[in-house]
Amino acid sequence: MIASNDETIEKRQLFVYLLLFICTLVFLAHLPALSARATYLDDHEYVFQNSLVQNPSWASVRRFFVEVWRPSTVPGYYQPLTMTSLMLDRAVGGRKNPMRVYHRTSLVLHVTNTALVAVFLYVLFGQPFIAAGVSLLFGLHPITVESVCWISERKTVLASLFALWSLISYVQYTRDSKRRHYMICVLAYVLALLSKPITVPLPVMMLLMDCWPLNRQSRIVKEKIPFFVIGGVFSLITCISQSLTAHVRLPGHYNPLHAPLILCHNIVFYLYKIIWPANLIAYYDSPLPMSLSHPLVLIGILGTSVLVSVLLIVRRWTWAPLVGWTIFFAMIFPAMGILRVTTTIVANRYVYLPSIGLLMLLTALLVRLGRTKTEAGSDRGRHVMAVMFVLILAGIETIPMRRYQSQWAETRGLHQYMLAISPQSPGINNSMGAVLTRMGHLEDALQYYRVALDKSPDNASMRYNLAVTLQGISGKTDEAITQYKRVLEGKTKFTLQTNLNLGNLYLRKGQVEESISCYREAFKIKNDSVIGHLNLGKTLILAGQPEEGLKHLRKAVQISPEFLPALKSLSWALATHPDERIRDPNEAISLANQMQMLTRGRDVIVLDSLAAAYACDGQFIKAVDVAQKARQMIVCLRNHEMAGDIEERLRLYGMNQAYLTSVNYSFR
Numbered sequence: 001m002i003a004s005n006d007e008t009i010e011k012r013q014l015f016v017y018l019l020l021f022i023c024t025l026v027f028l029a030h031l032p033a034l035s036a037r038a039t040y041l042d043d044h045e046y047v048f049q050n051s052l053v054q055n056p057s058w059a060s061v062r063r064f065f066v067e068v069w070r071p072s073t074v075p076g077y078y079q080p081l082t083m084t085s086l087m088l089d090r091a092v093g094g095r096k097n098p099m100r101v102y103h104r105t106s107l108v109l110h111v112t113n114t115a116l117v118a119v120f121l122y123v124l125f126g127q128p129f130i131a132a133g134v135s136l137l138f139g140l141h142p143i144t145v146e147s148v149c150w151i152s153e154r155k156t157v158l159a160s161l162f163a164l165w166s167l168i169s170y171v172q173y174t175r176d177s178k179r180r181h182y183m184i185c186v187l188a189y190v191l192a193l194l195s196k197p198i199t200v201p202l203p204v205m206m207l208l209m210d211c212w213p214l215n216r217q218s219r220i221v222k223e224k225i226p227f228f229v230i231g232g233v234f235s236l237i238t239c240i241s242q243s244l245t246a247h248v249r250l251p252g253h254y255n256p257l258h259a260p261l262i263l264c265h266n267i268v269f270y271l272y273k274i275i276w277p278a279n280l281i282a283y284y285d286s287p288l289p290m291s292l293s294h295p296l297v298l299i300g301i302l303g304t305s306v307l308v309s310v311l312l313i314v315r316r317w318t319w320a321p322l323v324g325w326t327i328f329f330a331m332i333f334p335a336m337g338i339l340r341v342t343t344t345i346v347a348n349r350y351v352y353l354p355s356i357g358l359l360m361l362l363t364a365l366l367v368r369l370g371r372t373k374t375e376a377g378s379d380r381g382r383h384v385m386a387v388m389f390v391l392i393l394a395g396i397e398t399i400p401m402r403r404y405q406s407q408w409a410e411t412r413g414l415h416q417y418m419l420a421i422s423p424q425s426p427g428i429n430n431s432m433g434a435v436l437t438r439m440g441h442l443e444d445a446l447q448y449y450r451v452a453l454d455k456s457p458d459n460a461s462m463r464y465n466l467a468v469t470l471q472g473i474s475g476k477t478d479e480a481i482t483q484y485k486r487v488l489e490g491k492t493k494f495t496l497q498t499n500l501n502l503g504n505l506y507l508r509k510g511q512v513e514e515s516i517s518c519y520r521e522a523f524k525i526k527n528d529s530v531i532g533h534l535n536l537g538k539t540l541i542l543a544g545q546p547e548e549g550l551k552h553l554r555k556a557v558q559i560s561p562e563f564l565p566a567l568k569s570l571s572w573a574l575a576t577h578p579d580e581r582i583r584d585p586n587e588a589i590s591l592a593n594q595m596q597m598l599t600r601g602r603d604v605i606v607l608d609s610l611a612a613a614y615a616c617d618g619q620f621i622k623a624v625d626v627a628q629k630a631r632q633m634i635v636c637l638r639n640h641e642m643a644g645d646i647e648e649r650l651r652l653y654g655m656n657q658a659y660l661t662s663v664n665y666s667f668r
Contacts, residue, residue: 015128019115022132026114026139027107029398034103036149036408040282041431044438045074046152047086047102056091068237075245075493077238081194082155102151109157110148114139116164117356121363123171124213130366133390134359140394141355142277142401143348149408150282153349155196160353162192163199167356170206174214186226193230197238197334199353203227204330212323213364246493258290262337262345265300267307269346270332274355277397280404281418283427286337286345320364327357344427366390411435426456430465437469445469460492471501481505496525496532503535512543530560538569546573546582557591567595568605575613576661585617604633608646615649615658623653 039048047053052060052073063073064080064087071078086102093101118135122128138144147153166188173181192199203224210216265287273280287294292301311322331354337345366386407417415432422428429452436445449466456462464487470480484502487494503518519536522529537552550573556566575588592610599606607630614623627650634643649659 011126011128015118015122015132018128018132019118022118022136022139023111023115025136025394027111029140029401030107030110030145030148030405032402032405033107033145033148033408034100036103036405037099038149038408038411038414040150040411040414041152042074043151046083046154047090048098050074050083050086053083053087053090056087060087069241070244071241072245077197077242078234079155079194079196081191082158082196085158086151086154099151102154103148106148106151106154106157109154109161110139110144113157113160113164116161116168117359120164120168120171120356121359123168124360125363125367127363127367127370129387130363130370130390133387133394134363134366136394137362137390137397138355138359140397140401141274142280142397142404143273143351143355145280145401145404145408146282146349147352149405150349156198156349156352159192159195159199162188162195163202163353164356166192166202167205167209170209171214174210174216182223186230189227190230193234197234198350200231200235200238200334201330203231205327205357208323208327208330212319213360255290259338261290261292261297261301264304265297266336266346267329268300268303269296270351271303271307273348274351274358277400277404279421280348280400281421281428282348282414283418283422283425283431284344284346285422285425285427321361324357324361324364327360328354329357331357412439424451424455426452426459426462429455430459430462433469434465437465437472442469442473458490460487460490460494463487464492464494464498467498468501471505477505477508496522496529499525500529500531500535503539507539507542512539515539516543528559530556530563530566533559534563534566534569541573541577546577546579549573550582562598564595564598564603564606567591567598568609571595571609571613575609575616576659578660583616585613588613588616601629602633604630604637604639604642604646607633608649611653612649612659615653618658620653620656624650627653 050073052063061080061084064083067073068078073083085105089101089105114135117138118131121131121134125131147156166185169181169185169188172178173185189199189202192202206224206227207220210220269284287296290297292298307325311325314321332350335347335350366389370386407414412432412435415428415435418428419425419432429448433445433448433452436442436448446466446469449462449469452462453459453466463483467480467483467487470476470483481502484498484505487498488502499518499522503515503522506512506515506518516536516539519532519539522532523536526532533552533556537549537556540546540549540552543549550570553566553570553573556563557570560566571588571591573582574584574591577583589610592606592613595603595606596610601607607626611623611627611630614620614626627646631643631646631650634646652659
């Protein structure tokens with residue numbers, strides 16, 4: 001017994017050294033990811049334009065967790081732990097190296113996941129070399145690059161960490177029946193779900209593991225009941241939150257006969273990308289038409305048929321292949337495109353955690369190859385060969401992994417790489433257009449949006465993006481209005497913003513009544529829209545309806561007391577409107593002082609508004625003093641046009657005259 005204990009201790013020590021070795025290799029291989037500057041799809045929504053992430057506080061954390069059914073910061077499913085982790089990165093990293101800090105955490109999580117995969121395989125099969133080697137294949141596989149380099153994919157690596165922790169605790173519980181391990185297993189499962197609901201099927205995986213490799217016979221279902229209840233609750237939350245804030249496509253929304261075709265296509269697609277990870281991109285278009293006439297769909301049907309036949313035949317000798325593949329399928333099923341929350345039905349990132357089923361199968365195969373006995377004892381030859389085989393595979397993996405990783409160096413280059421592989425992809429062309437729009441290359445962006453719409457003419461998101469870009473180009477206002485009207489032909493999540501933007505465009509053309517009509521349509525969708533109240537209030541004042549206009553401006557301030565544009569417009573209207581029945585110098589001064597506190601006296605327009613409010617109240621000495629400060633500030637900013645306006649108002653205040661706008665009232 002003592003010898004056995006010593007042997008176990010030595011084995012564990014060896015495994016610890018192996019863990020350190022593979023973690024170092026994975027860290028060094030992925031190290032260039034720290035310099036990646038590419039952003040993709042929802043990175044700005046998750047991080048760079050997310051006010052709660054960019055302003056870390058307990059209030060932000062509270063909103064992440066309490067907004068269960070309608071997450072407001074990132075539309076879609078409930079993921080408070082992921083958002084909190086991104087916020088903590090922002091708090092720790094500050095404004096220096098804004099990309100590096102997020103990649104650093106994701107890399108640490110990926111390296112940790114690699115170690116946890118090794119631990120999981122070790123506690124299952126008891127072979128330190130093979131467990132470490134197979135986990136190295138996981139850590140270096142090119143398909144994991146996106147989960148490290150794509151900032152908003154933090155949810156995948158974080159959820160996988162807790163899911164693996166839960167699985168390890170579950171295996172320990174099945175060995176010693178300690179309540180502590182069971183509670184840790186449940187807790188880790190909840191944390192995984194709070195990171196990303198893609199981990200819902202974990203209890204199904206535990207049931208399958210009971211069949212193989214754990215070979216358990218008792219308490220199989222009963223002990224899983226809490227897991228299924230928790231998973232059911234989070235599934236309900238996910239469906240509701242996704243449908244209320246984004247979109248969900250159920251099988252009833254498309255031809256239900258497509259479901260088996262999608263499943264077969266995806267099974268073969270993922271198998272191909274895992275075995276031959278060439279030409280990896282972050283977005284894959286769905287095969288169209290989804291029928292046997294499409295070569296990829298036909299290959300999927302044939303390939304799946306062969307795979308299922310082989311698994312059933314091998315089942316005569318062992319459960320391992322069938323259970324391993326079923327685990328992979330069960331874990332990836334929520335992302336198989338049957339219940340759609342994105343426009344794509346396949347993605348590299350979806351394989352990250354489900355691949356553990358295939359890793360279990362590979363580990364079992366290598367262990368079996370290494371268990372050959374001779375009369376003289378254990379034959380380690382095959383064992384060494386198995387380890388060498390894994391190391392060679394890991395070395396081969398590193399080449400395409402680094403190649404794909406290099407494409408994430410910067411945003412435009414990433415999109416150019418993806419377009420080189422899939423030049424007619426509507427999704428990638430649309431994303432490239434968005435990138436160029438953010439860079440200010442509006443004319444260049446148009447050609448990509450037009451390609452996207454040519455391939456996907458019914459896509460409201462792409463048409464909305466085209467309209468927004470057209471809106472920013474002088475001489476293309478009419479085309480922008482036409483595109484916005486096309487967006488409004490269907491009920492989409494862009495209806496609110498489309499009406500607001502249309503109102504702005506009509507106002508630009510001087511069509512005030514049309515503008516007001518659009519703003520009122522926006523209120524039918526969202527009555528508490530701050531921007532809606534602000535725009536309608538200003539437009540009504542311009543249209544000669546100041547009483548109703550002020551009501552909307554006050555409503556905007558009531559909804560968001562620190563929203564500066566609303567405060568500025570209301571204060572300016574109350575201080576400078578030509579109708580004395582509308583002017584209210586006391587309220588104007590109060591609002592201007594409130595803005596002074598918010599801006600710490602560093603906003604020229606706020607100073608200008610305060611000066612106008614003082615002059616309206618007859619406090620001309622104060623008006624002159626504040627206006628002089630505004631003039632000094634604007635001179636430093638070299639805004640000559642505004643400097644002239646302030647100089648003119650300063651002259652009026654010096655003559656004890658208030659500044660009143662003309663009958664044709666206008667905002668600055």
